[in-house]
Amino acid sequence: MMTELSQIISQIEPLNPAWLDQARERLDSLTKPRGSLGRLEELATLYVGIRGELLPTLEKKWVVVFAADHGVVAEGVSAYPQEVTYQMVLNFLRGGAGINALARHAGARVAVVDIGVNHDFGHVPELIDRKVAYGSRNMAQEPALTREEALQALLVGVEMAEQATATGVDALAAGDMGIGNTTPAAALASVFTGKPVAAVTGRGTGIEDAVFRHKVAVINRALALHRPSSEDPVGALAAVGGLEIAGIAGFILGTAAARRPLVLDGFIATAGALVAKALAPAVTDYLIAAHRSVEPGHQIMLDFLGLKPLLNFQMRLGEGTGAALGLTLLEAGVRVYREMATFGEAGVADQDA
């Protein structure tokens, strides 16, 4: 499995600055003062650089939601019971969740992957069954995953990216569902950014002060037990990660290898990006940070990745909801770039003409 992963990683290259220059040149010829569409112009430039063509289309969009459970909920770190994970998976498939509404708004398809939910779904059409295990183990007592499980989940993510690009998807977003998953995400944030656990841990979907302090203690205990290192990203993912986070990390790698943009969601998806960057530093060229989450550790992760979020909307839902909004903003940038007339075409006098 490591060979398969290494092969994907070897395909990820930094963007070619020549494409970025060509995109900027075109933007400067459009009927507006130079640079006056700010971040929309940055998004368009990035998209041209990622796709490696002068007038790339942006039509087909997918949000892939990876769902998994977490043994660490046994420590009482979450405000919701574990069965909410599978109940929400069913809600996604019926179209009633936040991500469904926002993906419809973005014109994106939602694909839901069971990569490790602690529930037997039986045969549910539309659910993509890639269950690696019935959830991770309790990291406070043992490694969350074996190295093989972590690798297998990474490759599920790669497979999803390959499937999407094989069907002509232009832009991708990753989402998560997993009760308790801010705990492994905070643990990974601490491992990869080097910041103390208390600085990168938040209140998840809503816990009180005492539970918060307990959560920090649980993560510190797990880190002391396994001593994960950012030098061994797969090992760190196995020790204190989770299956949906591994799936997202693999999805990010597969997306970059296929030269497609990946719109990042919040705290959980960004933890996956930390793992992906540790495996292949050039992936950050393909990432668009949709928003800054309420989770205090999120900004620390984004700074570490060198990403500037598009929105600061006080969101903390996950599922890919922020990323779906990011997809609409990316598309806005691409439309400006593709659809606006040049000064010459429109017969408008330019400032420097």
Place this chain on the structure above:
Amino acid sequence: MMTELSQIISQIEPLNPAWLDQARERLDSLTKPRGSLGRLEELATLYVGIRGELLPTLEKKWVVVFAADHGVVAEGVSAYPQEVTYQMVLNFLRGGAGINALARHAGARVAVVDIGVNHDFGHVPELIDRKVAYGSRNMAQEPALTREEALQALLVGVEMAEQATATGVDALAAGDMGIGNTTPAAALASVFTGKPVAAVTGRGTGIEDAVFRHKVAVINRALALHRPSSEDPVGALAAVGGLEIAGIAGFILGTAAARRPLVLDGFIATAGALVAKALAPAVTDYLIAAHRSVEPGHQIMLDFLGLKPLLNFQMRLGEGTGAALGLTLLEAGVRVYREMATFGEAGVADQDA
């Protein structure tokens, strides 16, 4: 004309908090942790409050672009020649401008109003001809408009809002086109917020240091000459305003009177909002600030209006481009609110259940 305006103003009422409470109650029943969609939930709540119904639709959207010229360009305050105003109007009508691309993205119609362009268009289908004058006069030497012209332009704006709502438009945005119009906008910002001219003046679409200092001096000269007061909003608009700014102010009043949301664009549209608020303080309940412009005075205006911008995208184009993005974000909030399943419907366990 003052009677007509007073009648519109008398119809503008603050939002009924009962609707806001009902919206929040519904949001709390949806399958997500309470408040976890942050500003999207605020947008949905505001929309329910503005429309005054529990499940309002948001389908039809209009961006109305008011175009006019400015005599003050004779002072050399702009980087572009005046003919760009009419050239851009023609570009709007052909669909090649930034606002066209972004309105298409938002699913909104663009309506273009000639409220004071210094050009004879002849018969141009699609252009809404409400020309009050061939541009304003040079405020540094005489009042920009007569009081009657200012009133007439305000009523053109009201008429546009009435026309839109009569055809079933759910949400509106206002844009501007007018070479030189950051000068009157900055003058009005100083009059209504009480801040010094240098603090609210920026570089428009791109001028150098010396031109910037000259622009501040020109505005200060005009203010010293006319001594406009925020106590007489129509008088201030006539002294140092412009026809498109007056149109936008009237449009805002008409929109609020019709209980529709108005998504504000940048510096110029927000100057119109300052005039509207001075005439009818409750209009701010109906305003959504789409973005924070690069113009330094914009944040000062937004603070004065008590509005928190949705985006900080380093944009400075005008035309309603930021507002069009704001419309898509508003729609995202409304979709979440209308389309998500409740905990009961989805069979998902709630935190407090």
